[in-house]
Amino acid sequence: MNGGAWLTVADLPVDVLFRDLDTIEPWHQDAEHGSLEILTQSGGLGGAPTYVPVGELAICHRIIGDLPRPAFYTALARNAQVRWQGRASVSLMFAKVSAQLADAICCTGMLANAVLLRQPCPTRPTSRMDDQRKHLV
Numbered sequence: 001m002n003g004g005a006w007l008t009v010a011d012l013p014v015d016v017l018f019r020d021l022d023t024i025e026p027w028h029q030d031a032e033h034g035s036l037e038i039l040t041q042s043g044g045l046g047g048a049p050t051y052v053p054v055g056e057l058a059i060c061h062r063i064i065g066d067l068p069r070p071a072f073y074t075a076l077a078r079n080a081q082v083r084w085q086g087r088a089s090v091s092l093m094f095a096k097v098s099a100q101l102a103d104a105i106c107c108t109g110m111l112a113n114a115v116l117l118r119q120p121c122p123t124r125p126t127s128r129m130d131d132q133r134k135h136l137v
Contacts, residue, residue: 017056021067024053028068034075036083045109046087046117051076088117 003018027050030036041048058070095110 017060019053019056024057027051028054028057028070031070031076032073034073034079036076036080038083038087045113046084049080049083051080084117088114091117 001017002020002023004016007014007016027037031051031054037050038047039050054070055072057067058072060067091110091114095107095114098104098107098110
């Protein structure tokens with residue numbers, strides 16, 4: 001994110017995000033081809049996929065100017081699911097190793113991470129599509 005604010009307008013919470021479109025454009029092209037990266041994000045154990053800002057772009061309320069409205073691409077839907085499942089499997093592997101070493105803290109963290117990576121969760125920063133193939137962020 002390149003800036004923004006959490007505001008309240010007439011008792012309505014408003015999350016204003018500023019994004020650098022030059023940063024998002026390559027992520028948009030990646031998403032179109034089914035590619036993604038998962039970036040570290042404060043407050044998000046599983047990380048933040050680069051397709052989240054693409055989803056934000058698809059559903060945002062622009063203030064001025066024209067913006068592209070990217071679709072949720074079939075290749076991304078398929079590949080992202082495989083990627084998240086793979087990361088969850090790795091977390092489970094490390095949880096098992098941690099349990100064998102009697103490292104309860106690391107084991108618990110890895111188990112929590114695996115659950116978050118596998119289950120839709122309101123606090124997990126991922127974009128997904130609904131039945132009408134529209135972005136949900």
